[in-house]
Amino acid sequence: MKNMLNLNIWREIKASKARFFSVLGLIALAVFVFVGLKSTPEDMRNTVREVYTEQNLADAKLSMPTNDGFTNDEKDKIKQQKDVDKVEYSYQTDAKIHGHKQALRLISTPDTLSTMEIRSGKMPTQANEIALGEQLSDNYKIGDTIKLTDNNDKQLDTLEGEEFKVTGFVRSAQFMRRHNLGSTKMATGQLDGFAVTSPDAFTGSENVAQLSYNNVHGAAYSNEYEHQVRENTDNMQKVVNGLAKDRRTDLKNDIDKQVKDAQAQKQELETTVQAAQGTPMASQAQAGLDEINEKIDEANASKASIDQLEYTAETRHGFSPGYTEFGGDSDRVGELSNSFPIFFFAVALMVSFVTMQRMADVKRTEVGTLRALGYSGAQSLKEFIVYSVLVATLGTVVGTAIGIFILPQRIFEAFGSNFYTNSVSIGIMWWPILVSYGLALLSTVFPAVHTTYRDMREQAATQMLPKPPANGTRILLERWTGLWSKLSFFNKVTLRNILRNKVRMWMTILGVAGSIALLITGFGIRDSLNKLVPLQYEQIVHYDVVGLYNANASDAERDDYHQAIDEDKNVKRSTDIHMDSMNVSVKGQQSDSQVQLMVPEDNKQFDKYLTLRDYKTGQALDLQDDSAVVTEKLAKLKGLEVGDKLTVSNAKGEEHQVKIGAIAEMYTGHNVVMNATYYEKVFDEKPDANASLIRLDNRSNSAMRDMAEKLNQEDAAVSALQSGSIRNDIDTVLTSLNQVVLIIIIAAGLLAFTVLFTLTNINVSERIKELSTLKVLGFYPKEVLGYIYRETASLTALGILIGFGFGYVVHAYLMSVVMPENTMSVPGVTLINLGISTLIIVLFALIVMWLMARKINRVDMLGALK
Known part of the structure; x- marks a missing residue:
């Protein structure tokens, strides 16, 4: 009897191949999407986590914009912070590749923190040797000589020499991106790569510090890790703010002392000139007097640059181009896995449920016959249980196999193509598989067994009879006799069959x-x-290049900067604004969102460079004296409406409240735009113009790069951003x-x-x-x-x-x-x-x-x- 039952089961599968494989396909598709999308984000993170661990990527980085470097006293104070486990100091400078419109970031060979993987060749050991990042592997080969200069093709004062021999190519978790590694003052304003050389190649002192913390736990991108590192680095920023303040005071005191000594020499020389009037000695004294006056003017002018001396403390989100983006990519796939498979599973399992339920209805007489022949209830149900479990199991296995081994690979190839990293690390997450299998069993076993068990409450003889059809009833449409009488026979049959x-x-x-x-x-x-x-x-952003310049540069340097814009024949128009980078904290987000603060000098002309229009009505927005305009995505992230206040913080961590007067349509980036009057109310200072928005006649990428390179050659230049x-x-x-x-x-x-x-x-x-x-x-x-x-x-x-x-x-x-x-x-x-x-x-x-x-x-x- 047992063999006959098993034979009957296989006959049923063979006789209903279309039903069996269609249900199997539905389950496999649902499991494929669910398991695959659930596995992919963790596979992506684990892949780069392996790289971070292998290279011992630092938790944070401290940097300063001068090659004078950290003093010994500053190093001691940094090391004394309770959360700091290890500190390693190194050199860093940006340079232009001579003969190319390319810029790179040159760093000294790391010791144990943020090390690098040698992809080919070897690491440099001499001051005239260099290893390039993979980003430049298509442009150079081992043995080539590369020349690094400033924007005017002169030797950098941060380097001992200009020419370096390429010894190899390296990969670094600090520079994961394949393109655009950040902004710089060199070349076109965009970093095209990085390189590493011996510390002996640099002048001055170490100006970068790599930090690891002793109180962080959890893997990269986990909330536990990111929260603690962010808290530590915020505290470290306060520490280095104090160090920078002390450094500025010391530098100004040194200048004041130099000026005081120079003024004393000046008085002596003035006395000599007066006493030796008309003699050769008077001429020598006058030349010395002119030299001292020039030094005094230079010293006083240098105070302005000292005011800008700031130290920055950054987590991986700040100092590692690609860290945030890769984490964001995996998060987006994760968000997709939390929603899309639900719709997929709902459709697939609903159809599977009905299919198995209809199968049980069709097999009603067969079950009754088995019971009449003396088979037990459990034996009569065996066919449905085996059939349902088999289709659910095979569907889950097929869907899981494709979902685990194919989908993560395809998605990783899509996102990973933008980064230098290892091939995807495939792992198995069991809970999505078990959940999928449970849902598959529920949608197949339950309807078949439930329907059959319900019919088994009847006598076997009754169950052997076909299920009586439902009583014939008139559908509602039949009561509309005027319409019903005009329908054809086939249309009437179709409507009855559908609605019954x-x-x-x-x-x-x-x-x-x-x-x-x-x-x-x-x-x-x-x-x-x-x-x-x-x-x-095409509709909102109209400027092509943003030229950032030093607001504290001398009048002559700023005039030269603007003259370079005005004399360029490709410039259609330009306007000056105050631009600053602010941070906004967002609940549930591991790092702050960066916001561009813009304060135009000419409010009436600003719409020629940036269209501000209401995100609901599309009406043009004006800048008010008591509020700012913020962009739509920023308002949504913070859950803010017109009349609310937005808290922004600057690089020092100082917070300011901004009232929202309007919300503007914007599709990329976060912006806060206000006029000069409201800026002064919020920040208690007048805005100094430090950027030029430039529109070009020829708006090609090459024309933008040419303009950016031209601007960066000016002494007042800070950087240039190209749309x-x-x-x-x-x-x-x-x-x-x-x-x-x-x-x-x-x-x-x-x-x-x-x-x-x-x-x-x-x-x-x-x-x-x-x-x-x-x-x-x-x-x-x-x-x-x-x-x-x-x-x-x-x-x-x-x-x-x-x-x-x-x-x-x-x-x-x-x-x-x-x-x-x-x-x-x-x-x-x-x-x-x-x-x-x-x-x-x-x-x-x-x-x-x-x-x-x-x-x-x-x-x-x-x-x-x-």
């Missing part, structure tokens, strides 16, 4: 609606991403997201096809007798097919319409979680999107109908009617 079998009706509608909603979401995300850059840089470079960075992130979206679209398409096939197959399989009866009665083959197809087409059409609404909601929600923290989503559900998604569903429906037509035409009518 409400479970099948709703499953088809919801299955199609869920599938097209996922397609709309995938295409909508793609369209939103593709619209973002053109919308931002083209920012656009490229955004495009890089969006390209990676687009590749992930492509995976979503493919998965959603497969789900849509499987859902349509499964539901249509159930409909046809359950109504073989009905269709055979129509054939026997003389209906033509096309009429028999239309009998089923009209129902499928009607329900599919209704599902598509409902799916439009679902798709809009799901798209809006997912766009809110997958975008970077400083980027706003753009509406992406367009008519083209809806049309493409609908076309895919219709195409799948036609393919399914073709497959079902073959099945119906092969039906043995007499055999089906027995």
Whole structure:
């Protein structure tokens, strides 16, 4: 008897291959998306964590903008901080690669903190040797000579020499990005790479300190680690603020002493000149007097630069280009894994549930026969249990295998292409697998066993009989006699069949609606991403280059800087503003959000460079004397409305309250814009212009680089930012997201096809007798097919319409979680999107109908009617 039961189970699987593999496919797709997306973020983090551990990446970095370096007293005070475990000092300077529009950051060979991986060649040991970062591996080879200079092709005062021999190429966790490693005063204002050389190659003293802390726990990117490091570094910033203040005081005192001594010499020389009037000695004394006057003027002028001397303390989010971005990429995948699989699982498991429930209804008489033959209730249920467990297990295994080993690899390739790191480290997270398996069993075993067990309450003889059909009832539409009488016979039959079998009706509608909603979401995300850059840089941001200069530079140096802009024939117009970088803390975010504060000198001309318009109405915004304009994403992150106050902090950690007067549309970056009057109220000082917004006639990337390089050659220059470079960075992130979206679209398409096939197959399989009866009665083959197809087409059409609404909601929600923290989503559900998604569903429906037509035409009518 046992063998007969097992044989019956395998016969059932063989006889219902379409049902078995369609349910298996649904479960596999759902598990693939859920397990894969849940595994990917941790795999991504673990991959780079291995690199951080191997290279012993520092927890924080201290730096100062001078090659005078840290004094011994300062080093002692830093080491004495209770949370500091180890401090290592090194040299750092930026340089231009002679003959190229490229800039690199040159650092001295690290000891034990933030070490590097040698990719080829060897580390430099001599003062004239250098190892380049991988970013420059396409431009140079081992044995080449590279010349490093300042912007005017002169030797840097921070280096002993100019020419270096390339000994190898290295990889550093400090410089993970492949492109744009940060801003600099050199070349075009953008760091193109980094390099390492011997400490003997530098002049002055060490100006960088790498720190590790003794009280941090947890892995990189964990809340435990990030919170503690941030707290330690904030405390360290307060310490170095005090050191910088003392250093400024000491430097000014030294200058005052030098000036006092020089003035004493000046008085002596003046006396000599007066006494020796008309003699050769008087001429010598006058020359010395002129030299001393020049030194006094230089000393007094240097006080302005001393006022700008600040020390900075940064966590990895600040000193490691790529650390934040990579963590953000993994977070976005994590957010996607918390939402997208839910919709996927809901559709797949709902259809699986109904499919297994219908299987149990169809097999009702067989179970009754087994009971009548003397099989126990458990034995009668065995077929359903084995069938359900087998399909759930195989579906989970297939979905898990693809989800663990393929999806993380594909997503990592999409995001990892922007970074230098190892290949993805595949790990197994068991809880998503167990949850998936549990849901798969629930959607297969439960409906089949529950339905069969309910029927087994009847006598075996009763259960052997087919389930009596539901009592015939008139549908509501039949009461509308005027309309009902005008419908054809087939239309009446179609409406009756649809409305009388409400479970099948709703499953088809919801299955199609869920599938097209996922397609709309995938295409909508793609369209939103593709619209973002053109919308931002064609309608809102109009400047091409931001030239940052030293507000405390001499009048002559600032005049030269502006003259370089005015004389450039490619400059269409320019205006000066005060620009400053502020920080805003955001709840739930591991690092502060960076905000650009902008204060225009000419409010009336500012809209030619940046369009400020209300994010709801699109109306132009004016700058008020009692409030500021903030951008939309920043307001949403902080949960602020017009009239609320925003707390911003500067590099020293000093906090200021800014009242929000309006919220402006902006798609990338966080901005706070205010006029000079309100700035003075908030910061208790007048804004000094320190940046020029420049619009070019030729707006190509090469023209922007030329302009940036020209500005950086001026003595007053600090740096130059190019909108083209920012656009490229955004495009890089969006390209990676687009590749992930492509995976979503493919998965959603497969789900849509499987859902349509499964539901249509159930409909046809359950109504073989009905269709055979129509054939026997003389209906033509096309009429028999239309009998089923009209129902499928009607329900599919209704599902598509409902799916439009679902798709809009799901798209809006997912766009809110997958975008970077400083980027706003753009509406992406367009008519083209809806049309493409609908076309895919219709195409799948036609393919399914073709497959079902073959099945119906092969039906043995007499055999089906027995």
